[in-house]
Amino acid sequence: MGNVEEGPDSRVRMWSPVCRAVALLLGPYAEVVLHDPETDRVLEIWNPMTSRGPGDPSLLGELDELDPSAQDVYGPYEKLLADGRRLSSVSAVLRDARGEPSAVLCINLDRTPLEQAAAVLSAFGAPTVQGPEPLFEQDWSERIQHVIGTYVRETGRPIERMTRQDRLAVLGRLDEARVFAVRRATPVVAGALRVSRSTVYGLLTELRAPSAKDRQP
Amino acid sequence: MGNVEEGPDSRVRMWSPVCRAVALLLGPYAEVVLHDPETDRVLEIWNPMTSRGPGDPSLLGELDELDPSAQDVYGPYEKLLADGRRLSSVSAVLRDARGEPSAVLCINLDRTPLEQAAAVLSAFGAPTVQGPEPLFEQDWSERIQHVIGTYVRETGRPIERMTRQDRLAVLGRLDEARVFAVRRATPVVAGALRVSRSTVYGLLTELRAPSAKDRQP
């Protein structure tokens, strides 16, 4: 973490915790830059996506001329890197205790991975991530339904035409999914399989103790 | 307390551009909170994901006692909301010009949409970007340890020095994480908290029935 011998700029000292926090949160997908609006140069940079470093020119442009209702925050707007990566960027004017602008913070988020994922998803007709899609449910009863539903879809056999082997297979999956570790799960599974609790318990013990059976060759 | 002129807290004035920038960039998926470490209350909040507001208690605890090598930035660590959303969180201690801690910034990023997308993609055999991240926790005892560990790290208070309020907070989180829906969880939690089973049940009932509490002396 060595800094230059001259000691860090007081502005860097003040704002770096925020910058490092954002850089940590967004991992390798975000670049955080602290600019000096006076000299129009980079003060410090975290997770650099290009080869810029402290002291390089900022190429910031005139933020002063932007909409004053934004109250020192600009964006998000889009940038395009030379290699084709798309960035979402925001900027904020940081002021000292006297209210004078002392630095400009820029956060550049690489949207490319997200957009690729979104493209794959929409190609398969998956819903765009807007409303919460309960793909994997926190609720264990939904998980039960999900496991059983998957099995029915795989075998094309509805619940009421299931054979003993089917029930064993489904219960095996449910057991692997640790469904029976939650309270009151067994009666729910029995109901979902249209079977009595006794049957479920019987099949489960048979499933969990295959040792005594194949012991005799 | 505040030695400020009228209007918003000077700290809010100073840090709000950063906060608003992050909140804008990350859209509805990130919550940005500014805490007052003195009073342990929320100073301001952007994109709130729960119903917290300015003036509410932070439940932050003392960050001072944490590992000094972290240099005022903590995390990312994981939080779990009641509805199952998983958050990645970072915290940063913000210091004034004299180097004194003046505020604590927390950014909470909702990872759920990303994880859902990742689940869909991996179901179609698409290459997963990152390594073996436990998508859903199978071992609930790990989850208990994780929730407690997170709290300890957040507050810098080891289990044996916890106050009643700490225990209440931890049990609240565990309850939100639906930990007590699994069999045998309560004794395990009691053991992990170095507390008797009775205490856990007592605190839990107190936690779950704040409605008809202080009506009668």
Add this chain to the structure above:
DNA sequence: CCATATTTGGACAGTACATCCAGGCTAGAC
């Protein structure tokens, strides 16, 4: 030091879990 708040271990009642069994049902063999 006392007063109050909190935790504790243990006893207890109430559930839920798991097993067992006798009888009923179904399917296939004869």
Add this chain to the structure above:
DNA sequence: GTCTAGCCTGGATGTACTGTCCAAATATGG
């Protein structure tokens, strides 16, 4: 059709777990 064998069922039963209560022990705070 009848028989047999295997499976399922409902209920009875014993065990394990859950949650509550309370007096005593202990911590907390003035």
